[in-house]
Amino acid sequence: MRRAAIALEHATWGPVGFLNYTAAHHNFYDDLLEEFADCQLCLVDPETDYPVAVACCVPVACSGPDELPAEGWDWMVERAAARRGGRANMLGALAISVPTVHRGKGHARTMIRALRDLSGRMGLDGLIAPVRPTRKDAHPLVPIGDYVNWVDDKGRIFDPWLRAHLSEGGRLVRPCERSMVVEEPLGFWETWAGRELEASGDFLIDGALVPISVDPTRRIGRYEEPNVWVAYGGGGSLH
Template sequence: MVPVAVSLAQRPDLADAVYAIPYPPGSPRFMAGSLTSLLVRGRRVARLWPHLVVALVEDAVPVARGIMVPFRSRSVLPDLGWDAVAVWAAEDALDGVAPDTACGLEIAVHPAWQGRGLSSVVLAAMRDAVADSGLASLVIPVRPPDKALVPGLSMKEYARSVRSDGLPEDRWLRTHVRAGGRIEGVASCSATVQAPLADWRRWTGLPFDRGGGVVVAGALAPVLVSTLDDFAVYVEPNVWVSHRVTRDSCPIE
């Protein structure tokens, strides 16, 4: 059975189940320490922009989700990436500024349904939802999880790496490009987590007993540690990808 794409505007009753879709095993716990993410918590987005929360539903069960927020585009895509757009969306909503762009904050496929190409189906549903909302474009600060295997490599160099067929070496960037996305550049400071060392020890199980850069499982770059001041900061780079907004893919029903 092919999953059906719906938005929470059509199916508000699915909100709890959509947000209950788990992340894959081993997903980094430390991202929960992002203060900016509090601005776009699930309930807020579902209440303010339910038309921009899409889900794939199979046998009445949500199996994947795509979450977006609207904002008024500025002159360039920001180096601060995910964090900047979360703030812009909140600012524009508070100030009554009409948005013209959607930003994808998250795509998640239930671990039990992975390996079926559903990420591309979610992307198609997201593009359709953006088109239906009257917004002009969709941009996504993509988090390529395989970058965690080479945390010391710059994201610019990582994103430039392509296969012999011209597609990105990274599997998640490759999914976006195959779905029609265009790599626009790197958001060098896309998401920031700063917390006392006690929190980092709880999130990672590491001692955090020395200063400098510390490699943490799941992190795309080293975590910068100050034992003297008892805190650590993680600054994550992402890759900006734009998607053409059309109404030619899987219908949202």
């Protein structure tokens, strides 16, 4: 099951695999999944005995959802790693992975509910998640603060993944503009872009939510992915 879950996660996030190169992901992510194995959830198809969705999370300590920082995913991973063996008061959702073939069946919302239930069983105060808006990559030049205020023709929040979280009882707290930070040489980004890149200005690659900024002197590209903090429940005393 572990191998199947890893394969499913890789299949889901492969097109934006550059996100695996944040310092927090490289230094801590795999070890945290091992250490908190009981926090990693699989939704299994009973006919195939194979997972169709995976949710990864870690217990974290924070003073409350309303005080979450401008950092997001990286911050949560680093904080979980720093508090190993210490107290936690919230469950931090790192990813819900549903491959394309299994989307549109309600599996992602099932995993949101499963994470909320897990938080309750662990005696924590709630769930926090740096949510990656699924339609933001089509609007990379729009500031995340503006994007979260968009609505569709029915008056609902525009982004379907944010809308799903709201439908399950989540609350939008604030954008986290530096949720995942990847800083790599220009050649790294050329590999992902599949083309040569100029070192004289910012550029876009498929899947990125914002442009990658370039340091022309060092020929380094820096990607600061914005996510949106969503909270279920509240903060409180640490356990």
